[in-house]
Amino acid sequence: MSVFWNERVNSLTPYIPGEQPRESGIIKLNTNENPYPPSPAVYAALRDAAVDTLRLYPDPCCTALRCAIAAKNGLQSENVFCGNGSDEVLAFAFGAFFGKERLLFPDITYSFYPVYANFWGINYREVPLGADWNINIKDYDDCSGGIIFANPNAPTGSFLKISQVKTLCSLALSKNAVIVIDEAYSAFAAETALPLLLKEKFPNLLIVRTFSKAYSLAGLRAGFALGHKDLICALERMRDSFNSYTLDYIAQKAALAAVNDHNYLDQTTAKIIAERERISAELKKRDYEILPSAANFIFAKHPALSGEAVYESLRSRGVLVRHFSKQRIKDFVRISIGTKEQMDALLNAAP
């Protein structure tokens, strides 16, 4: 609090990011980062970046990167928007598509959504996930103010089938509402909502993705959205009302190199999925409840200990996972999937 703060700043409840510990030697499984390094093509792109070009402003439209993302996904560049991490893309989407009518999102989901909604003064309702920890699409009938959810969801890892996402897209379309699917973790799932853009051509569907997880570039800050050109144009209007140059020259170069290295992405993703399945099975043998995960993390509940106790016990043994104090999920911890060695260390340390 300060006398210099205006009402807007006073009323904010900011998002609290996962801890980035300073001490070395911690096994960091708390923020769903990728344990593998970025593609070798990213190293080459950074080495070859023309430092003298930093004199100039970067391309505000991220033309080369948008073209590469569009080509990879079977779209046109007018269907792609790039931003400074998917957090920024999401912030713009909230500002551009949601408002007075009630926006719907799950009660257990990415905890930045209520922060953005409050920031923009958006009317919203948190819809409880079902007892199976997944979205029940019947609860979304009243969606005239729009829908947003993460698929796979965070922190549960649960996945809503694309046939059901399609039903929600149709429902939202019938009410002239936008539906945003946050696909931060979709590389680790069996399906994505992309066919709903390519084949069904829903004009009200925005898919948001990131370079932070599957591409191992959380430190670069690059994310993107896929959708109808009118939705993309709205995001550009938002960006150009804040900061035209959200992705710097270096980030555009590195992200471009990552997009074009399809094989590397497939290899590292396959390793993470295999490790996710191994760890889930091992912890189940110890009577942990493990929700089925389509992401690069698992949501785990100890048979007897509270989530906080598991978090503290692991932390004291040098393994950092994430605990959320929200009532409904306070007995769980979220464990990001690391390398086999890291996960063996987790198994050794786990109470």
Ligand code: PMP
């Ligand atoms: N969506 C979800 C569901 C996430 O978990 C995260 C990561 N915290 C993000 C979006 C944002 O990722 P980034 O800004 O690094 O692209």
